[in-house]
Amino acid sequence: MKSEKHSDLSPPSGNHQLRHRSVNKSPAAQAAGKLIRPAGVVILIMAAYALGYASQQPIFSQPAADVLAHSDFSGLQCSDAVSTGGVRRTILERVFGSRSPWEDFPPPHAAAILHKEWSKGWGSNAAVFEHLINQVQPKTIIEVGTFLGASATHMAKLTGNLGLKTQIICIDDFRGWPGWYDDEKSLKLVNGDSLLLYQFMQNVASANATESIIYMPFSASTALRALCEWGIYGDLVEIDAAHDFHSAWVDINNAYRVLRPGGVLFGHDIVWEGVKRAVHLFARIHGFQVRVDGEHWILY
Ligand SMILES: C[S@@+](CC[C@H](N)C(=O)[O-])C[C@H]1O[C@@H](n2cnc3c(N)ncnc32)[C@H](O)[C@@H]1O
Numbered sequence: 651m652k653s654e655k656h657s658d659l660s661p662p663s664g665n666h667q668l669r670h671r672s673v674n675k676s677p678a679a680q681a682a683g684k685l686i687r688p689a690g691v692v693i694l695i696m697a698a699y700a701l702g703y704a705s706q707q708p709i710f711s712q713p714a715a716d717v718l719a720h721s722d723f724s725g726l727q728c729s730d731a732v733s734t735g736g737v738r739r740t741i742l743e744r745v746f747g748s749r750s751p752w753e754d755f756p757p758p759h760a761a762a763i764l765h766k767e768w769s770k771g772w773g774s775n776a777a778v779f780e781h782l783i784n785q786v787q788p789k790t791i792i793e794v795g796t797f798l799g800a801s802a803t804h805m806a807k808l809t810g811n812l813g814l815k816t817q818i819i820c821i822d823d824f825r826g827w828p829g830w831y832d833d834e835k836s837l838k839l840v841n842g843d844s845l846l847l848y849q850f851m852q853n854v855a856s857a858n859a860t861e862s863i864i865y866m867p868f869s870a871s872t873a874l875r876a877l878c879e880w881g882i883y884g885d886l887v888e889i890d891a892a893h894d895f896h897s898a899w900v901d902i903n904n905a906y907r908v909l910r911p912g913g914v915l916f917g918h919d920i921v922w923e924g925v926k927r928a929v930h931l932f933a934r935i936h937g938f939q940v941r942v943d944g945e946h947w948i949l950y
Pocket residue numbers: 770771772773774794795796797798799800801802821822823824825826827868869870871890891892
């Protein structure tokens with residue numbers, strides 16, 4: 651078998667002729683041929699190396715510009731501020747067809763399974779809320795990351811006690827995070843939906859806060875962008891959504907755009923490494939001091 655294969659691979663007669671001809675080359679041509687072959691191999695190796703190197707290098711892009719683009723959030727020009735009274739009206743018009751989402755709430759399919767009031771939060775009643783509300787006397791608060799509304803209803807109570815007519819805007823996609831339902835199971839699944847949004851709405855209704863709280867059920871980025879485009883700014887803006895570095899970084903930068911001049915940007919969970927890095931990086935770039943109040947960070 652082996653030898654048969656070998657004979658199949660032996661060169662055809664034309665190649666014999668070629669080989670024969672090279673034997674008859676002049677000594678100079680033979681010497682040149684000897685030189686050219688190693689030189690060709692070297693050139694081939696160099697070309698392959700250069701190609702490999704080039705494929706690893708961003709020679710066709712602009713690396714410096716790309717790196718800068720990561721921290722450039724200046725591309726969007728926010729609109730002039732709407733009046734304080736226009737804040738809720740704008741969100742009702744643009745998000746809810748000019749009707750309160752609490753009209754005819756809860757819908758029949760959810761009514762029987764919602765808890766009259768069931769909440770849970772992390773540092774949601776922390777002293778920082780009272781400290782900052784007393785200090786800033788906010789007309790508008792934007793909260794990024796609301797979950798079941800524990801911190802939002804707490805802020806509604808504090809501002810109500812002070813007689814402020816504060817509008818609190820809750821931004822949350824009301825999906826929680828992968829696995830949260832498995833840990834919790836206090837809400838019922840309806841076709842795979844844990845009714846997080848409806849339970850938040852129910853909690854707000856139970857806290858008599860349906861006038862002082864309005865919500866935007868979208869991703870933090872798209873909701874903050876919309877507020878910027880509509881000219882809605884917060885005197886207090888709180889960040890408490892996802893806690894990895896990149897999410898916190900994007901949320902802080904987007905939220906800063908809708909912070910009213912003189913307002914305060916703060917957030918939860920400075921103990922999370924990603925949050926801490928994002929907060930300190932932002933503070934360094936924008937010349938803020940970071941203060942810590944319990945588990946919250948505040949920029950001054
Ligand atoms: C820690 S919980 C908020 C707790 C709330 N502040 C409290 O104290 O009661 C985080 C919330 O952020 C929301 N969230 C996380 N990433 C988000 C994103 N990119 N856009 C919108 N919501 C997000 C989740 O759905 C979740 O409800």
